Amino acid sequence: MKYFTLRGPIPGLSPHYFFGNTIQSGLVLKDLSLHEVYRTFKSRFGDVFQFWLGPWRVIVVSNIIDVQHIYTHRNIYEQGDILVEQFKLFLYDALICLKGAKFKRHASLTIPLFRRNKIIPNFDLIIDCTDKLLSQWRSAPSNHIHLDIGQQCRNLLLLIFGFLAFDYDLKTFDNSDHNELTRALKDFLESIYPVFFLPKVVSIIYLRLSRRYQRARTVIQQYVYRIIDHELIDCSETIAERKRTSLIASLVSALQNDEKTEMIKSEEEKKGLNRSEVLHEVLFFLLAGYETTSTALTWFIHLASKHPRVQQKIKAELLENNCKEDLSLEHLDSLGYLDCVITEVLRFCPPGDSSARTLTMDDRLPESGTQLYAGDEVLVPFMNLARDPRYWSIDPELFYPERFLGEDKNHQSYALLPFGGGHRQCIGQDLARFELKVIIARLMQHVTFGDGGPEVNAGGFVQTVTIMPKHVGVTVQFD
Numbered sequence: 001m002k003y004f005t006l007r008g009p010i011p012g013l014s015p016h017y018f019f020g021n022t023i024q025s026g027l028v029l030k031d032l033s034l035h036e037v038y039r040t041f042k043s044r045f046g047d048v049f050q051f052w053l054g055p056w057r058v059i060v061v062s063n064i065i066d067v068q069h070i071y072t073h074r075n076i077y078e079q080g081d082i083l084v085e086q087f088k089l090f091l092y093d094a095l096i097c098l099k100g101a102k103f104k105r106h107a108s109l110t111i112p113l114f115r116r117n118k119i120i121p122n123f124d125l126i127i128d129c130t131d132k133l134l135s136q137w138r139s140a141p142s143n144h145i146h147l148d149i150g151q152q153c154r155n156l157l158l159l160i161f162g163f164l165a166f167d168y169d170l171k172t173f174d175n176s177d178h179n180e181l182t183r184a185l186k187d188f189l190e191s192i193y194p195v196f197f198l199p200k201v202v203s204i205i206y207l208r209l210s211r212r213y214q215r216a217r218t219v220i221q222q223y224v225y226r227i228i229d230h231e232l233i234d235c236s237e238t239i240a241e242r243k244r245t246s247l248i249a250s251l252v253s254a255l256q257n258d259e260k261t262e263m264i265k266s267e268e269e270k271k272g273l274n275r276s277e278v279l280h281e282v283l284f285f286l287l288a289g290y291e292t293t294s295t296a297l298t299w300f301i302h303l304a305s306k307h308p309r310v311q312q313k314i315k316a317e318l319l320e321n322n323c324k325e326d327l328s329l330e331h332l333d334s335l336g337y338l339d340c341v342i343t344e345v346l347r348f349c350p351p352g353d354s355s356a357r358t359l360t361m362d363d364r365l366p367e368s369g370t371q372l373y374a375g376d377e378v379l380v381p382f383m384n385l386a387r388d389p390r391y392w393s394i395d396p397e398l399f400y401p402e403r404f405l406g407e408d409k410n411h412q413s414y415a416l417l418p419f420g421g422g423h424r425q426c427i428g429q430d431l432a433r434f435e436l437k438v439i440i441a442r443l444m445q446h447v448t449f450g451d452g453g454p455e456v457n458a459g460g461f462v463q464t465v466t467i468m469p470k471h472v473g474v475t476v477q478f479d
C-alpha cells in the first residue's frame with residue numbers, strides 16, 4: 001500500500017492511517033515539540049529514520065556528513081515540497097513556496113535588502129524601539145512576575161520590522177495588551193500550524209471553516225493593504241530612490257504596469273511582480289521577519305533568568321568596553337562574549353525545527369549509505385545535531401556560551417544550523433543576529449532578569465510554527 005506504510009529498509013515506526021506518526025510520537029495529544037520527537041526517534045532508530053508527519057513521509061537525517069552532502073548538492077536537493085505545498089495554501093506567491101526562475105525573480109528584489117551593510121543603518125531605530133519596551137517595564141512594580149514575555153518580544157520585533165522593512169509604524173506598544181495586529185498574527189500562526197500535518201484537502205476545508213483563521217487573515221490583510229497604500233503615496237521618483245534600501249519600496253517599484261502582458265510571457269522573460277505577488281511577499285516577510293527572532297529573544301530572556309552568571313558577564317563586558325551608559329555601533333563589534341551568548345541561545349533552543357528538501361533525482365547518502373529516490377522528502381533536524389555529543393567537546397546539554405571562546409570555538413559547522421543551510425538558508429540571518437545583539441545589549445545596560453519560580457519559569461517547549469519556551473515567568477529588576 002502506497003500510503004501510511006513504512007517504505008524500504010529505512011527504520012521507523014509503522015504509521016497510523018491519516019495521522020501518520022503524529023499520535024504515536026506525542027506530537028498530537030501530548031503536545032510534544034518536533035525537537036523532542038526527533039530526538040526520541042533518533043535515540044530509538046539511529047541517525048536516519050523515516051517519520052510520517054500526517055500524510056507526509058519524511059526521511060530525517062542527523063549526521064553531519066550526510067547533512068553536508070544534502071546542503072552542498074543543490075541540483076539534487078531542492079526546496080522541500082512539504083513547505084511549498086503547505087505554505088501555498090495561504091501564501092501562494094511568497095518566496096518560500098517558489099523554485100527555479102520564479103524564485104530568482106522574487107529573490108533578486110528581496111535578498112539584497114537583508115545584507116549586513118543594508119541593516120547597520122537601523123541601529124538607532126532598534127535602540128529606540130527597545131527603549132519603548134524598557135519604559136513599559138519601568139511602570140510595573142519591581143517584584144512583578146512577567147508571564148507574557150513572549151508577547152512583549154513579539155510586539156518589539158514587529159515594531160522594529162514594520163519600520164525597517166515597510167517604513168510603517170505598526171504601533172504595537174500602543175495598547176499593547178490588545179494590539180489588533182499582534183493578536184491577529186498570533187491567531188494566524190496558531191491556526192495554520194495543524195495544516196502541516198493534515199492532508200491537503202482537509203487543510204483547505206479546515207482553513208475555510210476556521211473562523212479564527214479567517215478573522216486573523218482579514219485583519220492582517222487590512223494592514224498589508226495599508227502598508228502598500230502608504231508606500232504608494234510617495235511619488236515614483238522617491239520610491240525608486242529608496243528601492244535599494246527598503247523592502248517595501250523595492251516591492252512596490254517592481255509592480256508590473258501591464259499584468260496581462262507579463263502573464264503570457266515565459267517565466268524566464270517575466271519582469272517585476274504582479275499585485276498578488278507583492279501582497280503575498282509583504283505578508284510572508286511580515287511573518288518571517290518577526291516571529292523567529294522574537295522566539296529567540298524570548299529564549300534568551302528565559303535562559304538568562306536561569307543563568308545570572310551569564311547576565312553578569314554580559315554586563316561586565318559592556319562596562320569594559322565603555323558601553324554601560326552609551327551604546328554605539330562602533331562598540332558593538334567589541335562585544336565578543338555577547339556574540340557567544342546569542343550563538344549559544346540559537347544552538348541550545350533553535351526557534352525552527354528543521355530544513356526540508358525534496359530530491360530531484362535518485363541519490364545515496366555518503367555516510368549512512370541510505371538509498372534515496374527522486375521525490376523523497378528529507379529533513380535536517382537542528383536540535384539533533386546541536387545536542388549530539390559526537391560533535392561538541394563540552395557537554396551539549398549544558399547552556400554554556402563560553403564553549404565558543406574555547407573548546408568548541410572551531411565546532412563542526414554542520415552541527416550548528418539554526419538558520420538552515422545551502423542555497424535555501426535563511427536570508428534574514430544577518431538581520432536577526434544584529435537585532436538580537438543590539439536589543440540584548442540595550443536590555444543588559446538597564447535590567448537584570450530574575451527567575452520567577454520553578455513552575456511559572458519551568459521552560460519546556462511549545463510547538464507552533466516556531467518552538468517557544470512553554471513556561472516563562474521572569475522578574476525585571478532595573479539596575
Ligand code: HEM
Pocket residue numbers: 095096097114285288289290292293296350351352354355356418419420421422423424425426427428429431432
Ligand atoms: C533568529 C531568527 C531567525 C531564525 C532562527 C530563522 C530561521 C530560518 C530557517 C531555519 C529557514 C529555513 C532554511 C532552510 O530551509 O534551510 C529560514 C528561511 C527564511 N527566513 Fe529566516 N530565520 C530568522 C529570522 C529571519 C528574518 C528576520 C527574516 C526577514 C528577512 C527571515 C526571512 C527568511 C526567509 C525569506 C526565508 C525563506 C528563504 C527561502 O525560501 O529561500 N528570517 N529562516
